[in-house]
Amino acid sequence: MTYEGQQGIGRRSFLKGAVQAGVAASLGARVLPLAAEKPAKPAAPPSLQLNVRDFGATGDGSTLETASLQQALDRCNVLGGGEVLIPAGRYLTGGLSLRSRVTLRLDKDATLLGSPDLAHYPVAQVRWEGKWIPGYTALLHALDARNIAIVGEGKIEGNEAVAGRPTKDNPLRRPALLEFINCDGVHLEGISTSYAHMWSIHPTCCDNLVFRNLTIRSTKTNGDGIDIDSCRHVLIDSCDIASGDDCISLKSGRGEEAYTMNRPTEDVRITNCTLEGRGFACLGIGTESSAGIRNVIIEHCHITSVYKYAIYIKSRIGRGAFIENLTVRDMDAARMRMGFLRIDQTNAGIQDADPVPGLEGLPLFRNFRFENIRVQDAPVLVEAINTDSGKMLDGLVLQGISGTCAKGISIANARNVAIKNVSVTGYTGPLLSLANVTGHGLEGATQIPAPAKHPLVEVPPSPYKLR
Template identity: 55%
Template sequence: MSNNNTRRTFIKQAGMGLLALPAASLAVNMPVTNHASNAPVLAQVKKLVLNIRDFGAVGDGQTKDMQAIQQTIDRCSVLGGGIVLVPAGNYLTGAIQLRSLVTLNLEKDAVIIGSPDLKDYAVMQVRWEGKWIQGYSGLIYAVGAKSIAIQGAGKIMGSTVVGGRPTADNPLRRPALIEPIDCTGVEFSGFSTEYRVMWSIHLTYCNAVTIKNLHIRSTGGNGDGIDVDSCENVTIDGCDIATGDDCISLKSGRGMEGYTLLRTTQNVHISNCTFADSIFACIGIGSETSGGIRNVTIENCKFTAAKTFALYMKSNVGRGAFVENISVNNIEVTGMEGGLLRFNLSGSGLQDQVPVPGLEGIPTTKNFSFTNIKVTDVPVLVDGVGVHPSKPLDGFTLSNISGTCKKGISLANIKNAKISGINVKGYTGPLLSTYNVTGNGLESAAALPQPKTPDMIPVPATPYQLK
């Protein structure tokens, strides 16, 4: 038999084999011929759906199902993508990696439970407090993936045993619950999470992210709800978040490493959410801001509890970069132990081992707007004195604020301020106190003593090199 005939026979047999595959396996679009025009078109093929039970998952809460879950995800991805179905059951697992074009669908009463054994988590480069270090991966993580999703009415629970902070005995960063890194096209919707002493959702270097209708519970220590870390084009909508640390934290790196990489967190839209915090703030912007933060909109949200402030803007001398174009509109604030809003833009957070030196190391801040806000019994309306005089905040709007507070507004080192429509009751002392502030609506302001200012970072003898 000739080589050509052998090849034809093989192709024919291979084709017959494909016809024998289940229809659900054909997850890719297959070209067919449009005989009217003799041009190829794409046939509509049913999306692939693979059930983790069919690959050996038990779901009894005792058997470790990570191999079965990972095999299902991997096969779904290599077959062109689709849905990995997690039916009702309790699935104990170590770290699992989400792949491109895969949606993890958690059915009602499906619970993914994180292993208490750190050996079940991958060790890799992860972000911790604005620096890339060695650490354990998230319980569910992805690296460089495209078009990934977790959806459904199920639940993801982390083990309290593996939470916590790096220590001298174990310097590896502890696992986050869900952690996509350098991913494009990310969607999380509908499910609930439970974790503590570590972050629930940590997005790093991601683009085009949608987070909708999540129920996040993370209390007892450094348990942020959602960390947006050097990401862009992020939408967070309709979420109910109660945490031990920031409900949502926006950050972009720390010190010369973050400043050199310059991966900005930008174009973030947060809406229709409810926040409660028991240790720090509801929404924190910073303090790791060395890659810059810009274009953030927060609207139509309820802030129901915070140990400090509903909104906390924080950075430090030595961060460099910028925080700009921050807009907050139509929010309700109750249950605050600190107040509505605080700026600490020149002395917050850990100083980096290699900070950004000189005037360049003082963050540039501009265009902060807070409008149409209702407050109930907040101890402080605005603590806005933590701005470095070498780089005043350029553009600050505070308007249409109503409700009750115990203390008014203190501002320092701001230009182009616009204060209007402050209709609050119950406060003692002056409603507005300022130092080195220019703009409109300041006519009745009381004088504020000059705030203390941290020194700039000296320029080192040896220039920084990224390594």
């Protein structure tokens, strides 16, 4: 059964239960004597604030504090929830498990320091490049938790010694910094993070996320800032991110595994963020997108510099699913090494061992809108030629784009394209180059050869099944 199907059954069951409860209450009211006392309301859970120093933590920067910190988190959870305070100090720790109804508050002068020893991080099923594999859990991780938060003005520093990519000698995925799996209600606000060679914040299969006023530094290779992975209802607000890979990446898994699980990333708003991408793109949308990405708004953001593209929308044949309903508005972008916008439907990322076969494996791209964009010295304004006529890019609006660029706009295999009020200077060659494109505002475009047709993935002898 698909994820959407499960959700539909849950809603119907909830409504049925509510109706039954209402009927029962009504019938019960007729038989209770008028003088009967109302049942007492259950007491509200206590509002706790626990200090990790009371559980033995020292904050001296050299004592391993994992047991003391975890005891405070666990105690707060079993007593009904509340707040765990990390006061000023430097706290060396291995992997910590966050619990439901618990807020972790970091004092302004408090720092959590990740241990350099991989043995201090538990091993579980984690997602790596779109696949579920065994791996080390994050420095701060949560599984199946509800209503959790990390707030304050303190810092969380990962240890570069445990970061990096899996190796032949150690194929386990390395620890992320903050990771939430199958959680509902996650709030991060005010904190600063630093890490290298691995992702900083990675929610997976989560709902209702708020990331606000974060300062994220992860400026070496493989160092994504925030990876939204098969999540719904996400707000990223007023964050300052400098990364060694993508600053913010939206994804939903890779290949038949993710396609079958059907957990899209959807309903995402990214606003008022400052982004610096030192390794790849500032906003990477796709590559791992086999469950789909949809309903995304990116607004009022400032891209200070980027190694490759300010925005890269990407997938490949064999991913399947869709990227749709994306709006980018009111953006400033400067110091781009390769370009402002690249759209690649057919050939981004490595092929999965179990790709989605046939026409289903050709991703659907539709309804992209870019308006009120200001670029400074973009090598390329828009490149959207890695597309396929089998599923044409359907709906691309470029409106109110100004600034300077070295090369203009090239689009292939697209319909319902609308270009209006594009007033850039400094480019050589044609402003607009098209191949197999229809729409409005295309007058005077230079026609270019259509890209070659891409072969689809062959259907395997046996149908795929989760394993």
